[in-house]
Amino acid sequence: MRVVGLMCKAPRPGYAKTRLAASLGAARAAEYAEAFLADSAVLANALGAATAFFAPDDGGAEVARLLPPAMRLRPQVPGDLGMRMIAAFAALFAEGSPALLMGTDSPDLPPALLEEAFAALAGHDAAFIPAHDGGYCAVALRAPAPHLFQGIPWSCAETLTATLAAAGGLRIHLTAPWHDIDEAEDLEKLHLAAAPFTRRVAAPPG
Numbered sequence: 001m002r003v004v005g006l007m008c009k010a011p012r013p014g015y016a017k018t019r020l021a022a023s024l025g026a027a028r029a030a031e032y033a034e035a036f037l038a039d040s041a042v043l044a045n046a047l048g049a050a051t052a053f054f055a056p057d058d059g060g061a062e063v064a065r066l067l068p069p070a071m072r073l074r075p076q077v078p079g080d081l082g083m084r085m086i087a088a089f090a091a092l093f094a095e096g097s098p099a100l101l102m103g104t105d106s107p108d109l110p111p112a113l114l115e116e117a118f119a120a121l122a123g124h125d126a127a128f129i130p131a132h133d134g135g136y137c138a139v140a141l142r143a144p145a146p147h148l149f150q151g152i153p154w155s156c157a158e159t160l161t162a163t164l165a166a167a168g169g170l171r172i173h174l175t176a177p178w179h180d181i182d183e184a185e186d187l188e189k190l191h192l193a194a195a196p197f198t199r200r201v202a203a204p205p206g
Helices: 018-024 026-047 060-064 081-093 111-120 159-165 184-189
Strands: 003-009 049-055 072-075 099-102 126-130 136-141 172-174
Touching: 003 026, 003 081, 018 026, 018 184, 026 049, 026 099, 026 111, 049 060, 049 081, 060 072, 081 099, 099 111, 111 126, 111 136, 126 159, 136 159
Parallel strands: 003 049, 003 099, 049 072, 126 172
Antiparallel strands: 099 136, 126 136
């Protein structure tokens, strides 16, 4: 049984989408964060047995109201993003395999790319959906590979390059890249007609 994890933050003003907030204000950025979380949860839930890994520790109720009913909920562990991803994958592999972990910064991510990542695991150990900014939108694994997430510079143009360098002998598949939404100018990249999401991002806050 394949399993899916969604790394997410409670959509609180001043906590979620802080780079968007620098241009749009904290309240409006939080509204976008809520929409992105809702759409990403629908996408994750459609792929397989899904769990939302939320932060902060007291944000469960804020996240839960945006999830499909069947989606499970777990708090993220403390530590940097790599430590949190290692723990999330451990929890996912305890439920089934293969496993895929994604975030909420690409709410219009095409389902075909996620399906490609899963399918690639028939002949590869890991599959990544690269992001245009040098990171990645999702990663799928056949088995736990914690070394992929240790000592990595996160949220920068070198993230994926460093991850691939850490892969060692793992067989890696890369899909076509996609965008993530971090800055206000990224909002124009949303492909709102690309897939059947909840479409909350189709009606952004005015």
